[in-house]
Amino acid sequence: MNLQEIKKFDNMAHEWWDIDGKFKTLHHINPTRMQFIQSHTNLTNKKILDVGCGGGILTERLALNGGIVTGIDLAPQSINVAKMHLLESNLDIDYQCIDIVEFANHHTQSYDVITCMEILEHVDNPEYIISNCAKLLKPNGIIFLSTLDKTLKSYLFGVLIAEYILKLLPKGTHNYEKFIRPSDLRHMLSKYNLQMTDIKGLSYNPLTQIAKITNDINVNYMVCASLN
Numbered sequence: 001m002n003l004q005e006i007k008k009f010d011n012m013a014h015e016w017w018d019i020d021g022k023f024k025t026l027h028h029i030n031p032t033r034m035q036f037i038q039s040h041t042n043l044t045n046k047k048i049l050d051v052g053c054g055g056g057i058l059t060e061r062l063a064l065n066g067g068i069v070t071g072i073d074l075a076p077q078s079i080n081v082a083k084m085h086l087l088e089s090n091l092d093i094d095y096q097c098i099d100i101v102e103f104a105n106h107h108t109q110s111y112d113v114i115t116c117m118e119i120l121e122h123v124d125n126p127e128y129i130i131s132n133c134a135k136l137l138k139p140n141g142i143i144f145l146s147t148l149d150k151t152l153k154s155y156l157f158g159v160l161i162a163e164y165i166l167k168l169l170p171k172g173t174h175n176y177e178k179f180i181r182p183s184d185l186r187h188m189l190s191k192y193n194l195q196m197t198d199i200k201g202l203s204y205n206p207l208t209q210i211a212k213i214t215n216d217i218n219v220n221y222m223v224c225a226s227l228n
Contacts, residue, residue, distance in 0.1 A: 005122050006075045009054065012170065013077035016055025017085055025168045026057050026118070029204055032211040033117060033222065034061050036200060037144050040224045043067040046112040049136060051100060051129065052119035056082035056093065062115065063091045070094040070111075072103055104132040111136050113144070117222075120147040120185075121178045127188045134192035137227045143194060146202065146222040150179035154219045166206050182217055189225050198224040 015021035037043070044066030050059040053071030055078050063069045071093060073079050079097040086093060096103070114133050120126040126147075133143055148154045155176050162168045186196050201214040201221050213222075 002124050008172070009075040010077040013055065013075065013081045016057065016078065016081050022170050023055070023057065025162075025204065026054075028209045029202060029211040030057055030061055032202060032213060033058060033146065034065070036202075036213055036222050036224070037062075037113075037115065038065065040144075040198065041113060041142055043113065047110060047138075048113045048115065049107075049111045051114060051116040051133060052122075053082060053095065054078045056085055056095070058115060058117055059093055059095075060085070060089055060091055063093050067113070070096065072096050072098050072100065074099060100129060100132045100136075104135040108135050109138050111141060112138055113142050115144045117144065117146040120145060120180055121174060123178075126178075126180060126185075127191070130188050130194070131192050134194055134227060139227060141227045143225050143227070144222065145185070145225070146220065147185070148174065148179045148220055149218050150176070150181045150184075151218045154179055157219050168204075168206055182221060182223075185223060189223075193228045194225040195228055196223055196225045 012022050016023055019027050046067050048062050048067040048069045050071040053059045053073045056071055059069055059071040076097045079095050082095045114137055116133060123129055148158045159174050159176055163171050163173055182199060189196055199217055199221060201216040202211055203214045204211045
């Protein structure tokens with residue numbers, strides 16, 4: 001992740017747990033992300049790593065569903081917010097502000113499940129993230145990823161409408177050039193012996209504030225892959 005992206009999320013860190021704030025859409029889609037994850041694995045007593053955990057919205061839900069969870073992120077203020085929120089949630093989560101390469105060097109083949117959600121479109125080199133996630137997974141481990149397809153539809157809904165018209169996200173949240181086609185993501189995964197086993201779309205209705213799993217992967221999509 002580049003310094004500009006880190007600074008951007010640090011500047012918004014105080015809003016992570018404001019359900020009406022800049023991250024409100026993440027709170028709305030969180031149950032649907034969990035639905036997708038739990039459709040593929042039982043989280044109870046699984047060692048789980050949440051890569052790019054931010055303020056811990058997904059991380060805490062993974063722990064609430066029985067996981068032994070670690071969250072890592074490069075934005076120090078986001079990690080501080082995540083740690084502070086544990087005082088309210090009373091959960092046991094290991095949060096670390098650390099680069100994934102350094103973390104992978106000390107935790108090779110340590111995790112049953114890795115989540116990497118809404119992160120790949122914010123980094124300069126998504127393959128860098130994927131390669132290190134593969135190092136961190138145990139044999140037959142599972143990784144869950146989500147990002148945005150690189151289509152006209154994703155630019156319309158993911159950038160113009162979401163950020164500028166409905167203001168569901170802060171302006172500048174997404175850079176269309178960093179969106180990733182599913183075929184490109186599949187290729188990156190296969191280079192590190194990760195086999196894509198499922199791919200689903202994630203749609204969000206701003207009026208009802210409800211997300212659902214769909215077969216339309218042309219905007220937001222979620223992937224499950226296993227380490228061969």
